[in-house]
Amino acid sequence: MIPPAFDYAAPTSLSDALALLSQNPEAKVLAGGHSLIPALKFRMASPALLVDINKVAGLAYLREAGGWLAIGAMTREADLDRSALVREKYPLLADTARMIADPLVRNLATIGGNLAHADPANDHPATMLAYRAEVTAQGPAGARTIPIADFFTGPFTTSLAANEILTEIRLPARRAGDGGCYLKIERKVGDYATAAVAVQINVNAAGVCTSAGLALTNLGLTAIRCAAAEAALVGQPLDEAAIKAAAQRAAQAAEPVSDYRGSEAYKRSLVTTLTVRALRTALERARR
Amino acid sequence: MPEINGFGHSMKRKEDARFLQGKGNYIDDFKLPGMLWLDIVRSPYAHARIKSIDTSQAAKVPGVLGFITGRDLEKYNLHWMPTLAGDKQMVLPIDTVKYQSQEVVAVIATDRYTAADGVAAVTVDYEPLPVVVDPHKALQPDTIKVRDDKDSNRIWHWEVGDREGTAAAFAQAATIVREKIYIPRIHVASIETCGCLADWDGVNKRLTFYVTSQAPHVYRTVLALVAGHVGLSEENIRVVSPDIGGGFGGKVPVYPGYVLAVAASVLLGKPVKWIEDRSENLAADSFARDYHINAELAADQAGRIVAMRMDTVADHGYSDAQASPSKFPAGLFHIATGSYDFQKAYMQVDGVYTNKPPGGVAYRCSFRVTEAVHAIERMVDILAHERGEDPAEFRLRNFIKPEQFPYMSALGWEYDSGNYHQALRVAMDMIGYADLRREQAEKRARGELMGIGISSFTEIVGAGPAHQFDIIGLKMFDSCELRVHPTGKAIARFGTKSQGQGHETTYAQIIANELGIPAEHVKIEEGDTDTAPYGLGTYASRSTPTAGAAAAVAARKLRDKARKIAAHLLECAEDDLEWDKDRFFVKGAPGKAKTIQELVFAAYTNHPSDLEGGFETVHYYNPPNLTYPFGSYICVVDIDRGTGQVQTRRFVAVDDCGTRINPMIVEGQIHGGLTQGFAPAMMEEMQYDENGNLYGGTFMDYMVPTAVESPKWEVGETVTPSPHHPFGAKGVGESPTVGAPPAFANAVVDALWHLGVRHVDIPITAPKVWELLKQHGAALEE
Amino acid sequence: MSTHHIKLTLNGETKEADVPARLLLVHLIREVFNLTGTHIGCDTTSCGACTVILNGRPVKACTVLAVQADGAAVQTVEGLAQGGQLHPIQEGFHQCHGLQCGFCTPGMLLTSAAFLAEHPNPSDDEIRWAISGNLCRCTGYMNIVKAVQYAAEKMRAASAQPAAAD
Ligand SMILES: Cc1cc2nc3c(=O)[nH]c(=O)nc-3n(C[C@H](O)[C@H](O)[C@H](O)COP(=O)(O)OP(=O)(O)OC[C@H]3O[C@@H](n4cnc5c(N)ncnc54)[C@H](O)[C@@H]3O)c2cc1C
């Protein structure tokens, strides 16, 4: 399996990278390369130019500031996985990174690439929907902020323009009473999800849910945010009844299709099961 | 002097050094001056007429040097080749493709990147034709005919046993169970794919063919048969099989790519390399299994098995390309009476063509034994459950008893030795069987699903005795040529070919054991047909039973010669000498002795005048019978009612493979074999849709287990030597692959039987289990 | 297609080459630099037979462009043994029979060595998790886990008695 021919450039500044993209409409950004290079090998993509942004400084970081956790787009999954900050305060993100691909892939795969690729089977999109994240896109005209809810426009498509680079992802910084969890059913390590559920909640001292984010992976044409399920949680004491009610609604929001990973009914039922289990874990974590 | 390291020593492997330091020599590591690269255009359709092939764009790619199509081969009558099962298959099609990923055009270029560009630039215009994928449909009267050169899709019909007697026994039986059991199509998926490098020397008219082959001699003969008429003569063919990155049966068949590389090398006068991609390997190379079995088992009132009947459809795809002994088109499937003592059995098998890739290799299994063991072990479990009995007790009652060996089975095999009761009891003790049953009852009361599965298999390996076993006429003996140098160091050559089994170590240990030369000083060579004695290769766990035996007998022949020399040197009668490890001594006078090193030296420097000089011999070993390894496995699983996921909590494997030469290597073989039993039981399958499109054609969707999914094996052993093998060994590489799948299936069904589940086909995936739970009202809806 | 002059350190040695943009790192190592210990086992970045250590981290060299290794430090299996001395992980695989056909072995060795450098005292399950990007079809992983533990112990012992021996 051999990629077709293409040109390659490795700019060292963001402005050079953006310029290259603007000059070459057939160019593609190369980040971790772990979706793009396999696609090239199967000749399912044939960009004229790859603009490698690995040499652009300052795109890989994790920092809390101004009420957000800011993550540089070139941050590798492995670095999310091994970050104590992420593990302690952002368990939903930690769970997600750990379930992506395998340890070797995670050493190169980036969170920015995972979102920009917008494969409905990618794991970060649902997680970012649950977090109510926002991203920064840099283009020739400067930076703009895109709320994650507006980011995924279809399978493998996003609201990024061809000459824009995703540079940063921001999640609301952890508050007291926050808890999250990502649960994914996969057939083996390295597999995409049969079904996966991302939940991020906040509960107050009285045990009442004050906010909830709930989204699904590989159960539709894009990651699916389950607004009805979220609504079923907010304002409720987070007991088993509320959890089950939310799980029912999450299952209704799913749009699974039968395939070799399982029937539509199976996947829908997984949504219920995983949502219940993820909410229980998230609640436990919120109380810690 | 290093240790001798005979039998029973876990000597560290001699071959490790090169593999640990990146100095292994696998096929893709070969590079010859001027080497060209071959790549293949393959069919996207499972059945289609080729309307046209356009290579004009590809010809413009700089570095693309040429193409080979079926029409080109037809001119030399090279477009067909024989399979090892005596059928034939296309090298390249003339006008119709018969399965997805079939080879259509070969592209030859200066390097692999250019060859790939050439392949991408070839356009083939197809007219899709209707396909038949289901072998049962293929057997119906007015269906699509897969092979234009045959009258029907039925390749062969084979039956064995006593049809009437079996029917009569069924008529009188107290309990009869019936089940449809499908053993799906799977793939060996060795981590190294297949490949070759053909190097034609036009001046000397000589072909050197480097290839990933488990059976290099057979390849040489097949090449001579295929291309003899165009001038490839067997003495001018040298097949070299280098280090192999896993074989498991997949590197026994001859693939079209090999013939194409040879043809290209001859045409262009340059060395030509062809290395498969993983997707080509999965989609087009020989598969394994694909047996549809209708099984019936009957017991009397007292719970004794009285009769078995099986009616089976064997899907071979477009050609019967298995490497099966010619007398047995369904391989050794009639070992299916298993470990049980009953005398009425009958089976019939129909081999069928479908629009799927050709094959039927013995994947880490001696010719269809996996299918046989799965069928009988599932049926025995179903019968025990049906009678409301503990499956262990039911087995213990029905096993062939130790004193019944040698035992003639209902379908005609003479089992050499066994102690099935002991193996099962050891396994039950290791796992704490009674406690587990108690735990299971408690859990069930709480609505939790836990299952315990047993498999007490009998294997049949070491093919085989020349009167019964041949592949395309070649008798299935194997060989050893043993030469000891003057300083007492040896080289031994074999007709087999290791793919990780550690032959360089174990064969050396056999010779060390018999001749007293330290194993470290016995160099083992395999895989070069110019130097190795003829042999049928390594598969079906036959190396130790055949070539290993040949080594022992060859060493013994030389020991006899050493005795003569010792008598000469010590001036005594041969009968006065006794052998001890590495020397002959005069009976009653241990001080009067000559070591093997002294005796060998004398063979070159001071041998008796009536004796030939030198110290070498060759032996072709024709086994008097097959060997019958056996074992009992017990598996414990927990099932998640919410997701259908099955967790293997424990797996105990007690194997009896007779004498163990190197226990460390044997244990490694068992671990690997068990994992290759787990994989098809729980994860792997090649599925085709109704149009013959494969799902499972890359490692993203062909589910080879990682270290995370693979169970943690607990192994035990019993030792019942083979009475007819020179040192009592039976062969081991495959038993675990054969024995493990029913243990998993039985455990899962055991967990679900009380819900009304009687059977589940492998692979037992989470969605499959969930559908069963759902059907029987046991799925946990959170 | 653009061609690029690259310079990298391969097992400690400086190497240069002119590479077409699409050349994969695994082919650079195998075919341009003739180090054939790095293998290829799949098309989908699944098997890890091609594992090398790139700037300290194990990665799949079939999914990195050769040109991306410009300026990088690359280590392959050929660079594991130092001064004729096997690396403890190599010794562990030999002692514990952690290899059969040897095809996955270079990748397993490199992944494990990099893992042990960060996790000197791993549990068996952590080892299994760490090597889950490397497929082995022969061993069933049991002895690989043992081999990694063997190396871990050896490396711990070595670091417990610093330099005194020299
Ligand atoms: C074996 C294997 C298993 C995998 N399993 C999973 C899994 O379970 N879950 C999962 O989520 N993913 C999985 N992946 C995918 C992996 O996470 C990819 O790395 C990820 O999808 C893309 O990230 P990347 O950095 O590699 O991006 P690349 O492959 O470099 O790029 C992907 C796409 O995004 C674009 N892009 C990348 N970065 C940017 C940016 N900053 N701005 C604008 N455009 C950009 C590229 O142009 C390209 O079109 C797997 C991959 C492999 C090889």
Ligand code: FES
């Ligand atoms: S070759 Fe399989 S992961 Fe690189």
Ligand code: FES
């Ligand atoms: S030893 Fe053969 S693949 Fe691992």
